[in-house]
Amino acid sequence: MPQLIVAFVTGLLFAIGLVVADMTNPQRIINFLDVAGAWDPTLLGVVGGAVITAAIGNLFVRRRGQPMFAESFAVPMKELIDRRLLLGAALFGIGWGMAGYCPAPALTGSAFMNSATWIFLISMLTGMAIFSWRFERPAR
Amino acid sequence: MASAIWMGLLGGVIMGAAATILLLMNGRIAGVSGILGGVIDGEKNDRLWRVLFVAGLLVGGLLMAKLWPERAQLVVTSGVPTLIVAGLLVGFGSRLGSGCTSGHGVCGLARFSMRSLIATMVFMAAGFITVFAMKHLG
Numbered sequence: 001m002p003q004l005i006v007a008f009v010t011g012l013l014f015a016i017g018l019v020v021a022d023m024t025n026p027q028r029i030i031n032f033l034d035v036a037g038a039w040d041p042t043l044l045g046v047v048g049g050a051v052i053t054a055a056i057g058n059l060f061v062r063r064r065g066q067p068m069f070a071e072s073f074a075v076p077m078k079e080l081i082d083r084r085l086l087l088g089a090a091l092f093g094i095g096w097g098m099a100g101y102c103p104a105p106a107l108t109g110s111a112f113m114n115s116a117t118w119i120f121l122i123s124m125l126t127g128m129a130i131f132s133w134r135f136e137r138p139a140r
Numbered sequence: 141m142a143s144a145i146w147m148g149l150l151g152g153v154i155m156g157a158a159a160t161i162l163l164l165m166n167g168r169i170a171g172v173s174g175i176l177g178g179v180i181d182g183e184k185n186d187r188l189w190r191v192l193f194v195a196g197l198l199v200g201g202l203l204m205a206k207l208w209p210e211r212a213q214l215v216v217t218s219g220v221p222t223l224i225v226a227g228l229l230v231g232f233g234s235r236l237g238s239g240c241t242s243g244h245g246v247c248g249l250a251r252f253s254m255r256s257l258i259a260t261m262v263f264m265a266a267g268f269i270t271v272f273a274m275k276h277l278g
Contacts, residue, residue, distance in 0.1 A: 002165070003165070003166050003189055004188060004189055004192050006161065006162065006165040006166050007162070007166065007168075007189040007190070007192040007193040007196065008192040008193065008195060008196040008199075009161075009196060010158045010159075010161050010162040010170065010193065010196065011158075011192065011193035011194060011195065011196020011197045011199075011200065012196035012197070012199055012200040012203070013154060013155075013157065013158035013161070013196075013200070014154075014155050014158040014159070014170060014172075014196070014197060014200070014242075015196065015197045015198075015199070015200020015201050015203075015204065016154055016200050016203070016204060017151040017152065017153075017154030017155035017156075017157075017158060018151060018155065018200075019151070019200070019201065019204035019208065019211055019212075020147055020150055020151035020154060020204075021147060021148045021149075021150070021151020021152055021154075021155070022144065022147065022148070022151070022211065023148075023151065024201070024211070024212075024214070025211075025214055026214070026216055026218070027214075027215060027216070027217070028144075030271055033267045033268050033270070033271040034271045034272070034275055035268060035272070036272055036275070036276050037275060037276070040144070041145055042144045042145055042147075042148040043148065044145075044148075045144075045145040045146070045147075045148030045149040045152060046148040046149070046151055046152040046155070047152060047245060047246065047249075048149065048152060049148070049149040049150065049151070049152025049153040049155075049156060050152035050153070050155045050156040050159070050246045050250075051152075051156065051246055051249045051250050052153075052156065052250075053152070053153045053155075053156025053157055053159075053160065053250075054156040054159045054160055054246055054247060054250035055249075055250040055251075055252075056160075057156065057157070057159070057160025057163065057164070057250075058160070058163065058250050058251055061160060061163050061164045064164075066167070067163065067164060067165055067166055067167030068164060068165045068166075069165050069166055070165075070166050070167040070168075071167075072167060073163070073167040074167050074168055074169070075163075075167075075169060075251070076169070076238070076253070076255075078238075078255060079253075079254060079255060080255070081254070081255060081258050084236055084237065084238075085237050085238065085255060085258065085259055086237075086258070086259075086262055087233075087236060087237070088232075088233045088234065088235070088236030088237020088238065088259075089233065089237040089244070089258075089259040089260075089262035089263040089266070090233070090237075090262055090263070090266045091229045091232060091233030091236065091237070091266075092229065092230055092233030092234045092236075092237055092240060092263050092266070093233070093262060093263030093264065093265065093266025093267045093270065094229050094233075094266050094267075094270045095225070095226040095227065095228070095229025095230035095231075095233060096226075096230060096241070096263060096266075096267045096270075097266065097267035097268070097269070097270030097271045097274070098218070098222055098225065098226035098229070098270055098274065099216075099218045099222055099223050099226035099227070100218070101226065101227070101230065102172075102230060102234075102240050102241045102242075103172040103173045103176060103230065103231075103234060103240050103241075103242070104172040104197060104240075104241070104242050106227075106230075107172065107176070107194060107197040107198060107201070108197045108198065108200055108201035108204075109201060109214065110198065110201065111198050111199075111200075111201025111202040111204075111205055111212075112201060112205055112212040112213075112214060113205075113212075114214045114216065116214070116216035116218065116223055117214065117216070119220060119223045119224060119227070120223045120224075120226060120227040120230075121227065122227065123223065123224045123225075123226070123227025123228050123231065124227040124228070124230050124231035125176075125180070125231060126227070126228060126231060127227060127228040127229065127230065127231020127232035127233075127235075128173070128176065128177050128180055128231040128232065128234075128235050129180055129231075130228070130231075130232055131177070131231070131232050131235035131236060132177065132180050132181035132235070135235075135236070
């Protein structure tokens with residue numbers, strides 16, 4: 001039960017962060033990626049703030065032998081740089097640049113009653129389902 | 141523009157805090173494509189927390205749209221075919237590459253994972269090239 005409450009609350013908190021940072025606005029993402037146009041550096045601030053906070057958090061959390069409400073940490077240990085990682089990241093990046101949406105902002109932004117976000121979200125879920133149906137799950 | 145960066149930094153700190161709490165309490169990584177993917181193809185007894193995390197993302201969006209209506213007003217210039225192709229690529233690619241902006245770009249970099257660093261550089265480069273091609277070449 002505590003695990004489920006934590007999952008909901010952290011999802012909620014993550015969404016608040018996304019909206020505060022305006023990452024739910026695809027135009028801001030496209031303007032960040034448009035280095036040859038009117039470049040918008042906001043995403044750098046977001047990544048900087050999130051990575052530094054999570055890195056400091058990580059240092060303290062990983063000193064514990066186990067998480068508070070689970071038996072062990074489910075952290076990927078894989079180190080292999082394979083074709084799957086590179087191809088997946090490239091396809092993801094192309095789609096991200098095309099419309100300015102990635103998974104978390106598409107979910108949170110779908111609460112904004114905007115049909116473009118809904119179309120993207122449905123296609124994204126379809127893309128994930130195609131992966132699940134066509135490929136086995138990646139080894140962890 | 142300067143205030144946008146500060147809001148970005150603040151939002152980023154909130155997201156980093158959420159990721160830290162999820163790791164501290166549940167031992168899980170706040171990678172949204174992985175969490176969502178597990179709703180679709182994960183094991184049954186590992187699914188409910190994922191559904192609740194996704195529900196939190198949605199309820200957070202509803203809450204923020206109430207508190208800050210201007211932020212929820214989006215101007216999306218992409219046409220329907222672009223949105224559909226982009227969605228398919230983001231969904232499929234994030235699963236194939238085992239992560240997206242949150243899993244690789246935030247949590248992975250915060251753990252100093254080489255895999256996540258490479259993935260982040262690849263999707264950033266792909267994003268830069270795609271926007272350049274669409275805005276300045278076509």
